[in-house]
Amino acid sequence: QKEVEQNSGPLSVPEGAIASLNCTYSDRGSQSFFWYRQYSGKSPELIMFIYSNGDKEDGRFTAQLNKASQYVSLLIRDSQPSDSATYLCAVNNAGNNRKLIWGLGTSLAVNP
């Protein structure tokens, strides 16, 4: 059973702090990794994707990938109350590139 694991949270951080969200995956052949943000009652929206080991930065967001340890993380710098949402991690199914394996998400609360 291919799985993606996330801490359900809630993760609570003060405004302006760095929020660190983690995701581990079991399919060693996975090559594509995605982070989505989902506000309550809304659909998921793509934040970042990463294919290569290392860090990828986009504004206040940094994705970090370590394939050897099979984890991917998302850092949110200068967290804002508007960042309060559920963050979903998704990883491609190595046996079927068109399918993603989804984590259950981590709930983030940024406190003013």
Added chain:
Amino acid sequence: DGGITQSPKYLFRKEGQNVTLSCEQNLNHDAMYWYRQDPGQGLRLIYYSQIVNDFQKGDIAEGYSVSREKKESFPLTVTSAQKNPTAFYLCASSASTGLAQPQHFGDGTRLSIL
């Protein structure tokens, strides 16, 4: 603006009734997907299609049917055989290239039972 349009936003189904959820995209994406999301659960794949006139079952296809007659459109029918259809239904699309591409979502349809 390019995007994915799902309609209706809310839908109510009577006992024994089939209902169809619409999904249209103008992103020129080859692949389209239908997911179901229940409270406290992750996204579960119902059906997906990589190309026109072809589609594959996902993890929870029973009680659902789809068609892909046009690249832009991927409607989902929730049949009377689906005994627990109340959920948030999400349509997504992605480009088809070598590496798995990001999936982009519509705003979703909430289906409830009358």
